[in-house]
Amino acid sequence: MFDVSIANTLQFDPVSCNGCGMCLAVCPHGVFARNGRTVQLVRPEACMECGACQVNCSEGAIRVESGVGCAAAMFRAALLRQSTPSCG
Amino acid sequence: MTLNLEGNSPSQQPAVRTTSSRLTAADHRDHWLARWGVNRGGHRIEPGLYALGRPDPAAPVLVTANYTLSFDALRSALTERDAYILVLDTQGVNVWCAAGEGTFGTDELVHRVEAVGLRDIVNHRTLILPQLGAPGVAAHEVKQRTGFRVEYGPVRAADLPEYLKTHHATPEMRRVRFDLTDRLVVIPVDIVGGLLPLAIAMAVAYLLGGWLSLIAAATAILAGIVLFPILLPWIPTHDFSTKGFIVGFLVALPFALLVFQHNADLTWWLRTAKALTQLLIWPAVTAFVALNFTGSTTFTSRTGVRREIFTYAPIMAGMFGAGLVLTLAGAVIKLWGGA
Numbered sequence: 001m002f003d004v005s006i007a008n009t010l011q012f013d014p015v016s017c018n019g020c021g022m023c024l025a026v027c028p029h030g031v032f033a034r035n036g037r038t039v040q041l042v043r044p045e046a047c048m049e050c051g052a053c054q055v056n057c058s059e060g061a062i063r064v065e066s067g068v069g070c071a072a073a074m075f076r077a078a079l080l081r082q083s084t085p086s087c088g
Numbered sequence: 089m090t091l092n093l094e095g096n097s098p099s100q101q102p103a104v105r106t107t108s109s110r111l112t113a114a115d116h117r118d119h120w121l122a123r124w125g126v127n128r129g130g131h132r133i134e135p136g137l138y139a140l141g142r143p144d145p146a147a148p149v150l151v152t153a154n155y156t157l158s159f160d161a162l163r164s165a166l167t168e169r170d171a172y173i174l175v176l177d178t179q180g181v182n183v184w185c186a187a188g189e190g191t192f193g194t195d196e197l198v199h200r201v202e203a204v205g206l207r208d209i210v211n212h213r214t215l216i217l218p219q220l221g222a223p224g225v226a227a228h229e230v231k232q233r234t235g236f237r238v239e240y241g242p243v244r245a246a247d248l249p250e251y252l253k254t255h256h257a258t259p260e261m262r263r264v265r266f267d268l269t270d271r272l273v274v275i276p277v278d279i280v281g282g283l284l285p286l287a288i289a290m291a292v293a294y295l296l297g298g299w300l301s302l303i304a305a306a307t308a309i310l311a312g313i314v315l316f317p318i319l320l321p322w323i324p325t326h327d328f329s330t331k332g333f334i335v336g337f338l339v340a341l342p343f344a345l346l347v348f349q350h351n352a353d354l355t356w357w358l359r360t361a362k363a364l365t366q367l368l369i370w371p372a373v374t375a376f377v378a379l380n381f382t383g384s385t386t387f388t389s390r391t392g393v394r395r396e397i398f399t400y401a402p403i404m405a406g407m408f409g410a411g412l413v414l415t416l417a418g419a420v421i422k423l424w425g426g427a
């Protein structure tokens with residue numbers, strides 16, 4: 001009940017991963033770690049859906065629905081009938 | 089058109105501007121105004137290439153946004169260094185937010201590299217970007233389109249000198265933190281943004297419940313804007329809303345006790361009901377303000393925040409509504425029966 005906000009859409013497919021390590025460099029929450037010749041998810045619950053890993057993975061091994069995790073933006077989008085919430 | 093003896097028209101080779109790592113009093117004044125949300129979007133510098141110190145063709149190229157706070161954090165971290173700074177046009181928005189919106193992005197980076205003629209200025213093919221710009225930039229695409237390899241530097245500009253020695257970022261440099269200072273600097277802009285709702289809430293509270301309600305309203309809102317960010321890591325529970333309920337309940341408690349004491353002439357159940365309204369209305373308000381703080385952090389996912397809204401917004405509305413109904417009912421009973 002007190003942690004409904006720990007939820008995200010991150011998905012990783014180890015089969016397409018070439019181990020380039022880009023996701024390790026861009027993730028600000030230490031979600032990935034090296035695992036032999038590929039990588040693995042070590043803190044998936046910490047993902048805040050910024051999308052940096054997906055955008056920088058040349059192999060398309062990562063999927064995440066990125067967007068701003070901001071309640072104010074979502075209220076604003078609902079009020080103004082915008083389709084995608086954005087900052088300020 | 090003016091004749092150019094070297095066969096280069098000025099528009100093909102824009103001048104490289106110069107900058108220094110020293111911040112002036114005017115820079116500090118600008119930062120202060122930006123922090124208070126004065127002239128939002130107006131804290132910009134000209135996009136393009138800047139020379140810091142006396143860079144030679146082998147000097148590193150660091151990329152940033154054309155928001156003064158981003159640019160100044162970068163250059164002031166590079167004392168006694170020679171480097172090129174490539175400033176992207178993000179319309180005066182910081183790297184992180186601009187990356188999320190795509191203005192600090194692949195297309196703008198590729199365009200800027202071409203526009204300044206970077207290939208002819210440096211003899212290497214590496215661009216160092218701030219890690220927090222990564223959501224907007226596909227490194228492999230930049231490489232394909234420009235030949236430049238994108239290297240993601242540390243999250244904080246302060247770690248750059250260390251990073252530039254080895255071109256390796258420690259896991260510590262790669263993580264976002266949300267230290268007390270980080271949390272304190274976002275408070276002013278939220279205060280400015282909250283002034284109008286604050287004034288309205290105080291006026292309505294005064295009309296419905298007098299001075300005590302006015303002060304309670306101001307306390308509830310300011311608790312959400314100021315106290316909540318400061319206390320954030322120490323409040324138990326994970327969700328921002330439940331954290332907000334806790335803070336809101338604690339600051340509303342004194343008001344509930346005061347109301348209970350001040351109405352000694354009423355029957356006990358009316359007294360209790362009046363005191364209870366304070367614990368229904370104000371924690372809901374504080375929790376709502378707290379939920380809106382999710383946008384100032386780099387920890388909440390969109391999916392998570394959406395779930396928070398669906399879970400807690402009805403509870404907030406319910407508490408607030410119940411408190412109002414109770415207040416009105418109390419007023420009616422008082423008028424009617426003088427109980």
Ligand code: SF4
Nearest residue numbers: 017018020021023057
């Ligand atoms: S960026 Fe993609 S290919 Fe590279 S290590 Fe990460 S998941 Fe694997």
Ligand code: SF4
Nearest residue numbers: 027047048050051053
């Ligand atoms: S979306 Fe962002 S936070 Fe989530 S795993 Fe990817 S880089 Fe990390």
